[in-house]
Amino acid sequence: MKLVLKFSGKNIDPHKSAFLKPVVELWQKGTKLAFVHGGGPQISKFIEKMGKKPSFVQGLRVTDQEDMDLTEMVLSGLLNKALVGMLSQYGVAACGISGRDANLFIAKKHIINRENQLIDIGRVGDINQVNTQLIETLWNNKILPVVSPISSDGNGKSLNVNADWAAAQLAIALRVEKLLLFTDVPGVLSDPSKPDSLIEILSVNDVPLLIQKGIVTGGMIPKLQMIETVLRGGVEEVFIAEGASLKFVDQLFKGKSIPGTRIIR
Numbered sequence: 001m002k003l004v005l006k007f008s009g010k011n012i013d014p015h016k017s018a019f020l021k022p023v024v025e026l027w028q029k030g031t032k033l034a035f036v037h038g039g040g041p042q043i044s045k046f047i048e049k050m051g052k053k054p055s056f057v058q059g060l061r062v063t064d065q066e067d068m069d070l071t072e073m074v075l076s077g078l079l080n081k082a083l084v085g086m087l088s089q090y091g092v093a094a095c096g097i098s099g100r101d102a103n104l105f106i107a108k109k110h111i112i113n114r115e116n117q118l119i120d121i122g123r124v125g126d127i128n129q130v131n132t133q134l135i136e137t138l139w140n141n142k143i144l145p146v147v148s149p150i151s152s153d154g155n156g157k158s159l160n161v162n163a164d165w166a167a168a169q170l171a172i173a174l175r176v177e178k179l180l181l182f183t184d185v186p187g188v189l190s191d192p193s194k195p196d197s198l199i200e201i202l203s204v205n206d207v208p209l210l211i212q213k214g215i216v217t218g219g220m221i222p223k224l225q226m227i228e229t230v231l232r233g234g235v236e237e238v239f240i241a242e243g244a245s246l247k248f249v250d251q252l253f254k255g256k257s258i259p260g261t262r263i264i265r
């Protein structure tokens with residue numbers, strides 16, 4: 001079994017490692033795992049420390065060169081290495097890499113087209129090439145890859161890529177069965193103010209309307225925008241849930257439902 005698992009920054013507490021236990025169990029059972037992580041709140045904290053106000057367009061961070069440097073330090077440095085450290089405490093040999101290592105992710109600059117107006121949000125990228133060689137090498141040596149989404153622009157510089165998109169492109173390139181995205185809400189909600197309005201099964205065809213009607217906003221937009229590409233790319237299922245659902249993940253492989261939203265073709 002092959003899996004890409006993504007944890008958002010909201011799920012990561014560098015001082016508490018218990019949230020990683022289910023990841024360790026999956027890995028120790030022999031699942032081929034690539035662990036992609038975000039770090040949105042942690043990046044924003046450092047940008048604020050510089051006296052700046054973080055800003056987002058369609059759920060993507062507006063990233064000038066100074067923000068890019070901070071983003072790379074926080075994602076590929078601080079958080080990536082904290083995760084590797086916590087996994088090593090559980091006896092797991094993990095290797096922290098970013099999309100820049102061995103050209104894992106090559107990206108081009110992302111331009112937003114809003115009502116026929118092109119909006120430049122700085123050093124933000126879209127991955128257009130994935131080289132999985134490094135991940136395969138790590139797997140072959142029983143080393144768990146921990147992946148920061150910072151990508152190469154193909155000219156030796158970095159681009160800031162949304163961690164959901166990085167996880168999605170990796171899932172397609174590695175031909176995994178499932179892409180599991182863990183966040184701070186129980187899944188996709190039909191009324192975001194009501195945690196009990198969970199949509200348990202969502203068809204990819206319903207996504208444009210959810211965005212158009214304003215039911216899905218903010219960071220949930222980039223999450224859902226890439227799902228059609230992922231499912232077309234051969235991944236069977238995308239699952240969006242709260243971090244706590246990870247401990248039930250075995251059930252998902254037995255075809256049983258667990259708390260969260262399953263998105264299928």
Ligand SMILES: Nc1ncnc2c1ncn2[C@@H]1O[C@H](COP(=O)(O)OP(=O)(O)O)[C@@H](O)[C@H]1O
Pocket residue numbers: 008009010038040059164182183184185187188189190191192215216217218219220221
């Ligand atoms: N319909 C919706 N259902 C669930 N969450 C939604 C919805 N619309 C907007 N959101 C927001 O999306 C957020 C998740 O996206 P984001 O903050 O980018 O997550 P992550 O940090 O996991 O990448 C939720 O915290 C919630 O505030």
Ligand SMILES: CC(=O)N[C@@H](CCC(=O)OP(=O)(O)O)C(=O)O
Pocket residue numbers: 007008009010037038039040041043059060061071124125149160161162163164219
């Ligand atoms: C372009 C863009 O928005 N990049 C994200 C990358 C981190 C991320 O996606 O982290 P979460 O999964 O915790 O949201 C950012 O700068 O916040």
